[in-house]
Structures are given as C-alpha cells and as structure tokens.
Amino acid sequence: MTSDEVLDEFREAGALLEGHFILSSGLRSPIFLQKALVFRDAARTERLCKALAAKIGAEVTEELTAIVSPAMGGIIPGYETSRHLKLPFLFVEREEGEFRLRRGFELNRGDRVLIIEDIVTTGLSSRECIAAVEKTGAKVVAEGCLVDRSGGRADVGVPLTALASVTFPAYPADDLPPELERIPAVKPGSRGLQA
Ligand SMILES: O=P(O)(O)OC[C@H]1O[C@H](OP(=O)(O)OP(=O)(O)O)[C@H](O)[C@@H]1O
C-alpha cells in the first residue's frame, strides 16, 4: 500500500479533516487525521493493519513476543495488527498523566516488544509508551504506525515502520500563520482530558 493509498482510505472514511487543531504535543495544525472514523469500518481497518503487519514482517527481522499500544488511538490498530502478526496484544493507558500497564497486563525481562501507534507526529507519545514498557524490564525492538505525519523526521528511539509517511504542517501555538489565527482551535485527542 502506498502513502497515497493510505491517505485515500482516510479521505474515503471522512477522516482527513481540515481546520485548526491542537495536537497531542501542543502543536497546531490545519490538518487532522481522525482515525476513529477509519476504525469504525472493520474491513478498512483490517486492510490497513494487514498491510502494516506485512511491512513490519519484511522490515523487522528480530524475534517479537508482544505488541503494546498507547491508549486510546493505538488500541484498535494494535489489536488488529496483532491478529495478523499472531502476537499477544497489550495496551498502556494514562494514570495521572503517565502511561502504565494496568488491567492485569504484565511484561517481563525476556519480552521483545513491538509498539503499534496510529499516528506519529512528534513521536512524544511513542517515546512515553516505550519508556513505560522499558520500566518493566522488557525490550522494545521496533515500532509500527499507520501514518507518520512528520515525513520521517520524528525520532521515536527505535526503528519505525510507517505504512504511510507524509509531511503535514504543524506550528508552535505562539507562531501561527494568519490563516490558522482566524479559526478557533479544537483538540480532538485524549491527552490531558479530565475524567
Ligand atoms: O507523536 P505525537 O506528537 O505524540 O502525536 C501522536 C499521538 O497523538 C494522538 O494521541 P492523543 O494523545 O491525541 O490521544 P488519543 O490516542 O486518545 O487519540 C495519536 O494517537 C498519537 O498517540
């Protein structure tokens, strides 16, 4: 699957949004990939994650024992990719702002983990997820994501396999172009949400 074909899946799902968005990192962007609209279609999700699993199979030669994804966005693609790679699937979720394994999930020193993310922008959420996994003594071997919207510039600290690599603009909040200043900003993601 090419990057254009992956973006077409987002477009067809109505998930390629234009406006003024506050990203998880705090950066602002005129484009947002609303992955939830992709994941509401199981067949579309399967197509994307099957292709991601195949790309990971070709690029990651080291043995893997588990997949871990960061909630919320990573859970559905992580689960679906685990089905194709035939690996156990776990997720980390935020507790007082920090990613942790909960719900009886455990990893140990022998585990060799693949992280699966939905979208990578700055790589901050990926690095936080990797730190949480490594606290258990497990080793993070590689990461896969559906879309790397940094066009390969984000450094997650392990080799990253992106099904699509694209460059979408992102700006610091205090350095917005005039066309964004004019639109009220919305924050679609879950980081910082209060219960
Ligand atoms: O590479 P980054 O700059 O960290 O941005 C990408 C992250 O942002 C989104 O998560 P978000 O925290 O918005 O919450 P969500 O997973 O609930 O959508 C997305 O799911 C990635 O985890």
Ligand SMILES: O=C(O)c1cc(=O)[nH]c(=O)[nH]1
């Ligand atoms: O950087 C983000 O927070 C982000 C960007 C994007 O396009 N989609 C998303 O879910 N999160």
Ligand SMILES: [Mg+2]
């Ligand atoms: Mg996320």
